[in-house]
Amino acid sequence: MGEALVLLAEDIMEAVVEVVAEEQEEQESQEEEEEEEVQAKEREEKPRKQGRAEPGRGPPTSLSPLEALGALQLEMSAVNAQANRAYLRLKRRVRRMQEPRLDRRRAIIQDIPGFWAKAIVSHPQLSALISDQDEDVLSYMITLEAQELGRPEYRCRLMFFFRSNPYFCNQVILKEYHLSFAGYRACSSTPVQWFWDYERGAPSRRQDAVSLNFLNWLSGHDCPGSDRIAEIIVEDLWPNPLRYYPREQGAGRGAREQASSCVGGPAEPAVKATEQESSAE
DSSP states (O other): OHHHHHHHHHHHHHHHHHHHHHHHHHHHHHHHHHHHHHHHHHHHHHHHHTTOOOTTSSOOSSOOHHHHHHHHHHHHHHHHHHHHHHHHHHHHHHHHHHHHHHHHHHHHHTTSTTHHHHHHHHOTTTGGGOOHHHHHHHTTEEEEEEEEEOSSSOEEEEEEEEOSOSSBSOSEEEEEEEEETTEEEEEEEOOOOBOEETTTTEESSOOOSSSOOHHHHHTOSOSTTHHHHHHHIIIIITTOGGGTSOOSTTOOSHHHHHHHHHHHSTHHHHHHHHHHHHHHO
16 A cells, blocks of 8 residues: 555656646747737837836836836736736646546545544644644544636635534535635635534534634634645645655654654663563573
């Protein structure tokens, strides 16, 4: 199973290299075409601009500084929109090429209990958000899916699948984010159907509903930093979860538990060696 995962990771990396090389060639040709279009537009607009001073090169004749600044910002917005379209085209192409490999990966991960939960808990950035209760909630998680949807707006959908648990009734929790060159922006989240403690007037097992932790992020998108968590999962964890899956038995929350395990680890072999020498005598 370990060899299969390694081979799958190698296949994915090779595919990414191929896509990047193809996209670089396509991008270069597109940049040349776009440069020609820009030059043509400049030649068309040049007669209209004659007699008008450029911003910063003398007193303007027809535009005030604020008007000139506004015109420049419009040009910059057009460039950003163009970059956003190129970014989304790249994302769609990579998604199409990776789909067969993602199907193979799903089939392999099904045979690894708690794979996604362990990868999340071991991720160096996500682990800082995970409390003991979060880790218990994640122990009921079956799998994770990430989808990119192109219509009506380009957005990303995260789907967390759970088995029966003492926290909520939901079997699936969906979170959607608008995706653009500027980043992620939350747009919807599945309402969590908590098991209710009527005496307290609050969810029966929920301990902290205020601070930024994984459970609060999962159940809503109003807390600060929510967009960044989604970006980490989609851009870093989802493409290569094997990078964060603990390989050694007993590995826990990334660097924190690795550091704690190293504190008392080196003394054990020496103790065993002493016991063996005593029994030999």
